[in-house]
Amino acid sequence: MFATPFRDSLTIQTRVIAALFMREIITRFGRHNIGFLWLFVEPMTFTLGIAALWYITRSTHGHHVPIVEFALTGYSTVLLWRNCATRCVGGLTPNLSLLFHRNVKPVDVFLARILLEVAGATCSFYVLTLVFYV
Template identity: 65%
Template sequence: MTTLSQLATLRRSAAIQGRVIYALLMREILTRYGRHNIGFLWLFVEPMLFTTGVTILWTLSKSVHGSSLPIVAFALTGYSSVLLWRNMPSRCIGAIEPNLALMYHRNVKAIDVFLARLILEAGGATISFVTLSLFYIYIGWLEPPEDVLTVVGGWLLLAWFGGSLAMLLGALAEKSELVERLWHPASYITFPLSGAAFMVSALPNSVQKYALYIPMVNGVEIVREGYFGNKIHAYYDLPYLVGCCIALTLLALAQVAVVNREITPE
């Protein structure tokens, strides 16, 4: 087979895969949000309400976060980042069972179901973050980001981490119900450790290096560095975060392949 024919085959496969994921994405939107009330707008309105609520609570309680940043800016960058990666596993755990009937179609695989849900979740969190940022900038509660590309880079790394973790847990949950039972308390326990409510620079020097062993902390620090620039001193280990994402991705793909072979369509 020539290189040109191989590329043509690859393009056709990619086009088919894209149509499958798009169809699953539309199905997921209609199933989850329906056509009534504001429908799919809940995709980003819901995380906006969560983030705004946390921002108001932190402002009223005059929370101390260990930096000179306004509490609104601190809450937006922190809690939006948490919503990005933490909600993804919840959507992937138990995602296969309601879609078993679709597995009769040879082009529909387990990874397509996961990817559709991940795109939907990441899209909602991203729209929420961008919309609230623009709104807060407009009313004067927030300054424009110092480096938009750094913000985007940190955000994409957090999405990569959340997506790979979600696919891994989603695949493992098909083998054991224990995964779902453990993830719910674990997701709440990891919130105070994720870097959303503190900055590494505010921690004692002896603790800082241990905080950076938590992958999400590095991502949040990158987002905040892009947002606030020289106003803060961000600590992060980019190679470590990328390494964790690669390792999680490889493990996730391996487990998804195993699950895909074991699926019995209803």
Template identity: 40%
Template sequence: MTASTERFEGPSRTRSSLSALSWMQAFFSRFAVQVRVVRALMIRDIMAQYGRQNLGFLWLIGEPMALIVGVIILWSLMKGSTTHGVSVVAFTLTGYSMLTLWRHLLTRGGNGLSRHATLLFHQNIRLLDILIAQILMEMISIFLSFLVCYLLLFLFGYVEPANDNLLLVSGWLLMSLFGAGMTLLLSGLTEMSKPLKRLLQPILYFTLPLTGAFAMCAWLPERARDVILVFPMVHAMELFRAGFMGERFTFYYNIWYLFAWGIGTFFLGLLVMKRAERHLHIG
């Protein structure tokens, strides 16, 4: 009886293992295709924006860097070398780099889905691939701009070495995750509601003070600090600055709160974007 049972279950288990293996092979094969698609879309977007003339793709880094350097110079002239005991150069470098990331990601989301519809004639391209390519491009280009500015300022003695690179990168990635979710969410909402697309720029400017770029939480009264910490962008900003400036200053952030907002917003953005695809007309 036992022997017959083993003979009966053996082929079933084999078929089940082969089925699972085939599924995994198909999944990784499809994933590799989508990675190549996203990479190709990133290159296409770079060439469309910057072309091959003059500095070409180097403007991908140079344009955000020029803005960051300009704001650093302006704030240094207005505030002097320090404010509240914090180096104005370090404060502006960290704040405006994150602010630029937030602004660029939300602007990408406000462009809507219709302008990318013609790319969907290609078999392997989906709307999610297009948006992910744009999000990755903004994440990488602005972070590289920050690194170049940081290295130059460090070499000339305007800033000290970053205190904790893990905190620094974690703050950037978590801000990018939340910003990516907002990009997907706004892309879907602006496709379903044209008036929202017109209101997006005013809404974007209203969110800028809520990023924590213009003041550290330690400078605020306790009641105001409790209010501002409701917004996840502030946690990302404080985390990023904590990694850069170190333990000499007090920072307020909750990594799990920020992570939860990022994951929740990202999945909500996926659902809204999926619904918005029904309103999309190609051709």
């Protein structure tokens, strides 16, 4: 099969985003200790804290859905969107030197940061869902 210019460009952009993704992991979490695990633990602690507070105070939300499940699904999603926006706000400043490369665009920096946040929040949600299910 012959390579097309679009396929070549897509391959290059995928490699650029993957490299920025790995760079973001290393610069944000480092290479030592708990580092990368913090990507999953941070959303878990926030979600568990909110669920515990609502459960302890016996708060109601005007529906028949149990409060822990409501907090898990609702707060995980809110945390995901909040973190994506917050990480993108200051995304270009530490990566300005990378923009001198022809293939690195500002949208690639944003996509790498968003993908990292989505991966962390999704993994956190699945682990908490599994724990509460068991």
